[in-house]
Amino acid sequence: MGAVALITTAVVQNKPLPKNMKYGIVLDAGSSHTSVYIYEWPAEKENDTGVVQQIDACKVDGNGISSYAHDPPVAGLSLQKCMDKAREVIPEQQQRETPVYLGATAGMRLLRLNNATLADEVLSSVGSTLRSYPFEFQGARIITGQEEGAYGWITINYLLGNFLENSGWLGRLKQSATFGALDLGGASTQITFVSKKEIESQENSLHFRLYGKSYDVYTHSYLCYGKDQALRRQIAYTIPDANNSTILDPCFNSGYRRNTSTKDLYSSPCIAQQRISTAPSNIEIKGTGNYQLCKQKVEMIFNKTQCTYSQCSFNGIFQPNLEGEFGAFSAYYFVMDFLKLTNEKISLERVKEAVKTHCSRPWEEVLKEFPKIKEKYLSEYCFSGTYILSLLENGFGFNSENWKDISFLGKIKGSDAGWTLGYMLNLTNMIPAELPYSPPLSHGSYIGLMVFFSILLVFIILTCWLSLRKPKCLQKGII
Numbered sequence: 001m002g003a004v005a006l007i008t009t010a011v012v013q014n015k016p017l018p019k020n021m022k023y024g025i026v027l028d029a030g031s032s033h034t035s036v037y038i039y040e041w042p043a044e045k046e047n048d049t050g051v052v053q054q055i056d057a058c059k060v061d062g063n064g065i066s067s068y069a070h071d072p073p074v075a076g077l078s079l080q081k082c083m084d085k086a087r088e089v090i091p092e093q094q095q096r097e098t099p100v101y102l103g104a105t106a107g108m109r110l111l112r113l114n115n116a117t118l119a120d121e122v123l124s125s126v127g128s129t130l131r132s133y134p135f136e137f138q139g140a141r142i143i144t145g146q147e148e149g150a151y152g153w154i155t156i157n158y159l160l161g162n163f164l165e166n167s168g169w170l171g172r173l174k175q176s177a178t179f180g181a182l183d184l185g186g187a188s189t190q191i192t193f194v195s196k197k198e199i200e201s202q203e204n205s206l207h208f209r210l211y212g213k214s215y216d217v218y219t220h221s222y223l224c225y226g227k228d229q230a231l232r233r234q235i236a237y238t239i240p241d242a243n244n245s246t247i248l249d250p251c252f253n254s255g256y257r258r259n260t261s262t263k264d265l266y267s268s269p270c271i272a273q274q275r276i277s278t279a280p281s282n283i284e285i286k287g288t289g290n291y292q293l294c295k296q297k298v299e300m301i302f303n304k305t306q307c308t309y310s311q312c313s314f315n316g317i318f319q320p321n322l323e324g325e326f327g328a329f330s331a332y333y334f335v336m337d338f339l340k341l342t343n344e345k346i347s348l349e350r351v352k353e354a355v356k357t358h359c360s361r362p363w364e365e366v367l368k369e370f371p372k373i374k375e376k377y378l379s380e381y382c383f384s385g386t387y388i389l390s391l392l393e394n395g396f397g398f399n400s401e402n403w404k405d406i407s408f409l410g411k412i413k414g415s416d417a418g419w420t421l422g423y424m425l426n427l428t429n430m431i432p433a434e435l436p437y438s439p440p441l442s443h444g445s446y447i448g449l450m451v452f453f454s455i456l457l458v459f460i461i462l463t464c465w466l467s468l469r470k471p472k473c474l475q476k477g478i479i
């Protein structure tokens, strides 16, 4: 009876309290589109790693907020559908204390370079829409390329559980192995990884202390080297003169045609050095689908000649030797997933073969096979595959040896790989510099031990009782 009472008390007394959940919203205002992410975590476990989970992602209709520069008020209106959805997802009583952050990336950096007033107008338009919701608005700003790289690195390592690996007594002495982060957007691309070598340029160096460990991290964000801006640059290299308005482009499948206005093409600051005054106002692009020629054209955008450091990636940017494993996400993942090349066992040579084969397919055939994929995406997979290979190999220095160290990641444990989660974790102070104190036993182990000792106690009492009774029994037997 006593033992039963002990077990019942242990279980009832130590029953975990009902979970008190917290929520956070981050808007990723990218150059090509905006996504609204909703995160959830148990309030009492805030400082553990891997406890924050994405519970919803909403893709805003239309293009990125920088595309509303001609009519800034519409930028704010475009967010309403997804923000209304956030109001349905987050319990009403929690909404007032739910922080909302908007971070804009390379599309807005380019707009600010072109016209800072318009960039401010777009930001205040999205800000006033977000303020009109019952959440706790924390600001809408353009994040730096360095932040974008750093938060992407934090996100993937947090989700992969790398920060708390080896957090036992001995493990605390060594640095946990982390994944480098490769992020390919529409207008910029980021590379971020831990480097043991000296980081020769101050602007590429970050230092973090997370969960009791220190990390020296290299990061660089290449503005204009996102997929869409790289494509513009590639096209701008072959703009014909006024007498001719057709471009034969090896980076599009044969039979594909696209019309584009030179004004639109030239509107980006990324093309500043490639503008020619005699260009026709409209051009027609005709695909010829040739991987080798496409690769040659794409490589023209990487300047490998000048470097004032001991070593560079391209355009004179310092980059130490690649170290460790890498997680490649956003457009790296979208494109490689479409080409069915995300399996880690596929060698670099086989990836090249697959991109080459895709480029050589007639457009009509591609269109027939994938009628549901948005034409903008579908038409660009030949270019995108070629560009990704060129950027990773020619730009960052990956090769047949270390290609296997790249994992193409879409979601990790249900949350999208990207900078937004890391951004929120940092702004809500959810990543402590030192390891938080945690009781030596988990709730489950505590209950288990209580039950075990109670059974042991019952067993001991029973054994004693039986052995005390024994002589009496024996006596009874003799009688």
Ligand SMILES: Nc1ccn([C@@H]2O[C@H](COP(=O)(O)OP(=O)(O)OP(=O)(O)O)[C@@H](O)[C@H]2O)c(=O)n1
Pocket: 029, 030, 031, 032, 033, 064, 105, 106, 107, 184, 185, 186, 187, 188, 189, 226, 227, 228, 330, 331, 334, 335, 377, 384
């Ligand atoms: N299924 C998809 C989805 C997107 N894309 C392309 O992937 C690129 C990058 O998308 P994304 O990572 O969303 O870029 P943004 O965040 O909008 O851009 P940035 O980070 O540079 O601001 C875009 O060119 C988009 O057209 C694609 O090819 N296939």
Ligand SMILES: [Ca+2]
Pocket: 030, 031, 105, 184, 185, 186, 330
């Ligand atoms: Ca992005």
